[in-house]
Amino acid sequence: MTIKLIDIYAGYRHGEFVLRGVNTEITGDTIILGPNGSGKTTLMRTLLGVNVSKRGKIVIDGVDMDSTRSSPSLLSGNLPELFMLSRLPVKHLAKFYLDLAGGDYDYFKDLVSRIGEEKVPSRRLHELSTGLRTIVLDALALASNAKYVLLDEPFESLDPARRVAVLSEITRSKSTKIMSTHTTWLLNSLGDWSVHLIVEGLVYGPLKPRELLDLKISRKPVEDAVLSLKLRSGGEVYLSKTTGTPISNVDSLDKLYEVVTWQ
Amino acid sequence: MAVGRVYRFYVRSILSDGYMWFWAVAFMAFWLFMGAYVYGAGTTIEEFSKQFPEGTPGTIINEAWSKFTLHYTAGWYGSIALFSMSSVTIGLVYYIFYSTIPIRYLTKYSKATTAKFYTGFTLAAITGVVVCTIVLLVTTILLYSYRFYGAELKDYHGLPVPVFKNLVLPENPVGVLATTIAGGVLMYFIGATVALLVIVLKKPRALGLASFLPHILSFGLGMAGLIATGGKVHFSPYNTILLLNYHYYANATLVLDEPVTMMWRSGLEGAGQVLEPSTLWLALLGWILLFAAASVVLFKKQRGVNVEQILSL
Numbered sequence: 146m147t148i149k150l151i152d153i154y155a156g157y158r159h160g161e162f163v164l165r166g167v168n169t170e171i172t173g174d175t176i177i178l179g180p181n182g183s184g185k186t187t188l189m190r191t192l193l194g195v196n197v198s199k200r201g202k203i204v205i206d207g208v209d210m211d212s213t214r215s216s217p218s219l220l221s222g223n224l225p226e227l228f229m230l231s232r233l234p235v236k237h238l239a240k241f242y243l244d245l246a247g248g249d250y251d252y253f254k255d256l257v258s259r260i261g262e263e264k265v266p267s268r269r270l271h272e273l274s275t276g277l278r279t280i281v282l283d284a285l286a287l288a289s290n291a292k293y294v295l296l297d298e299p300f301e302s303l304d305p306a307r308r309v310a311v312l313s314e315i316t317r318s319k320s321t322k323i324m325s326t327h328t329t330w331l332l333n334s335l336g337d338w339s340v341h342l343i344v345e346g347l348v349y350g351p352l353k354p355r356e357l358l359d360l361k362i363s364r365k366p367v368e369d370a371v372l373s374l375k376l377r378s379g380g381e382v383y384l385s386k387t388t389g390t391p392i393s394n395v396d397s398l399d400k401l402y403e404v405v406t407w408q
Numbered sequence: 409m410a411v412g413r414v415y416r417f418y419v420r421s422i423l424s425d426g427y428m429w430f431w432a433v434a435f436m437a438f439w440l441f442m443g444a445y446v447y448g449a450g451t452t453i454e455e456f457s458k459q460f461p462e463g464t465p466g467t468i469i470n471e472a473w474s475k476f477t478l479h480y481t482a483g484w485y486g487s488i489a490l491f492s493m494s495s496v497t498i499g500l501v502y503y504i505f506y507s508t509i510p511i512r513y514l515t516k517y518s519k520a521t522t523a524k525f526y527t528g529f530t531l532a533a534i535t536g537v538v539v540c541t542i543v544l545l546v547t548t549i550l551l552y553s554y555r556f557y558g559a560e561l562k563d564y565h566g567l568p569v570p571v572f573k574n575l576v577l578p579e580n581p582v583g584v585l586a587t588t589i590a591g592g593v594l595m596y597f598i599g600a601t602v603a604l605l606v607i608v609l610k611k612p613r614a615l616g617l618a619s620f621l622p623h624i625l626s627f628g629l630g631m632a633g634l635i636a637t638g639g640k641v642h643f644s645p646y647n648t649i650l651l652l653n654y655h656y657y658a659n660a661t662l663v664l665d666e667p668v669t670m671m672w673r674s675g676l677e678g679a680g681q682v683l684e685p686s687t688l689w690l691a692l693l694g695w696i697l698l699f700a701a702a703s704v705v706l707f708k709k710q711r712g713v714n715v716e717q718i719l720s721l
Contacts, residue, residue, distance in 0.1 A: 230506040245518035
């Protein structure tokens with residue numbers, strides 16, 4: 146039960162890749178943490194097979210993703226571009242997708258009514274607020290009953306209560322979840338998940354949340370570095386157990402973002 | 409099952425599209441009205457009978473009037489049905505273009521294969537075209553029957569119901585339906601060719617202009633064949649639909665060198681080179697095969713549009 150990414154380059158414009166040679170393996174519930182523009186969404190699109198420019202190989206459960214065809218219940222996602230441009234109410238869009246993907250519409254309806262609003266299924270997707278749209282897209286991914294559920298920024302534009310409710314549904318799901326976010330507070334609730342860091346198109350890890358919080362950040366070379374993050378500028382940021390500013394808790398994890406963003 | 413699911417989704421999408429109902433039905437019904445009451449304002453049986461020598465029996469004049477109104481109605485229905493179909497194509501271009509990413513996702517991670525997906529989509533497009541043209545056909549019959557023959561209001565259980573004195577019905581409704589279905593298939597493949605061409609050429613910003621090309625061409629070629637000229641223009645993909653609808657509606661003799669509006673007279677006089685409907689069917693099928701082949705080639709060649717580009721449109 147693994148997803149292997151082998152030397153993945155992916156992007157949108159000729160020769161300019163956002164992902165720059167990603168080699169990693171996903172074996173269980175995973176959080177992909179990274180600042181804006183680091184390539185989280187591009188990584189999700191690449192895993193879902195909807196990116197245009199791609200080099201390298203993705204192997205899902207031993208099968209090359211490029212040769213995967215008509216495999217319902219293997220992978221699902223919450224990216225808006227995966228869903229048809231339609232003026233139909235959400236319920237028709239959801240039934241269409243979940244029927245084809247072998248998902249559970251009743252669960253979807255329950256989820257959007259409970260976490261969102263009762264009337265969401267009978268409204269059109271583009272008429273919903275950004276937060277409610279996020280809930281619909283998350284619910285579509287979760288209700289598909291896929292083996293791997295890819296959630297890109299699943300808490301975007303959600304109020305604090307709904308964030309907790311969505312997180313609770315995500316953790317209850319039996320699928321293997323791969324969740325990209327730049328929200329760090331949730332690490333406290335996901336102790337047994339793996340964390341991958343994504344910085345400027347390269348993926349690092351995996352680490353357990355506790356291991357990550359035990360590390361220290363340094364911009365100077367460190368001999369016992371657990372991870373060294375290679376920046377486009379040519380510089381590196383080192384994460385080690387001994388030298389630098391301690392991350393220590395999720396609030397100070399934001400320091401890492403500051404270092405890699407404002408290098 | 410996947411074909412049925414895709415079909416139901418797209419039929420619902422197409423038939424609930426307000427733009428389609430406005431442009432392909434309401435706007436076309438407006439032109440039918442123009443044909444009946446503005447362009448045909450002076451066309452009355454009294455004016456028509458003045459063309460006959462004095463003393464011509466009324467039965468002959470009535471028969472000629474009946475033929476004339478049938479051909480006039482058929483000409484308007486043929487052209488309006490064509491313009492309605494090409495209006496639907498504008499929407500189809502957008503549906504096909506914006507479906508490329510969802511299709512890539514669905515054909516990997518759902519029961520839908522590419523073939524099943526496009527079969528369902530094509531059938532839905534044909535249904536959309538057939539529904540629009542049936543609404544326009546009924547509108548044509550009622551409007552032109554009332555215009556040329558009038559109606560009386562009769563009391564039916566306390567409700568006033570119009571009873572038409574004569575209905576200008578199509579002579580061969582099966583032929584009209586067959587032409588409509590073939591027209592729907594052709595329009596789908598023209599739409600697919602245009603949308604996929606935009607993708608292959610990597611010019612997503614040209615989508616707006618490109619989506620109107622089939623409609624502009626249908627209008628230009630259709631009007632040329634309707635009122636301006638005959639000859640080769642009748643074999644264009646659009647004119648074959650117009651002519652076949654005209655032929656089946658009025659059981660008209662098709663004359664190659666005449667525009668449609670002149671065909672009824674030439675047909676009666678036996679002048680000009682007769683164009684067999686079977687020749688038009690061959691031309692229409694040829695166009696369908698050509699655009700279907702172009703769609704398949706372009707589909708295999710396309711690698712999709714960048715997600716970022718689609719989202720930025």
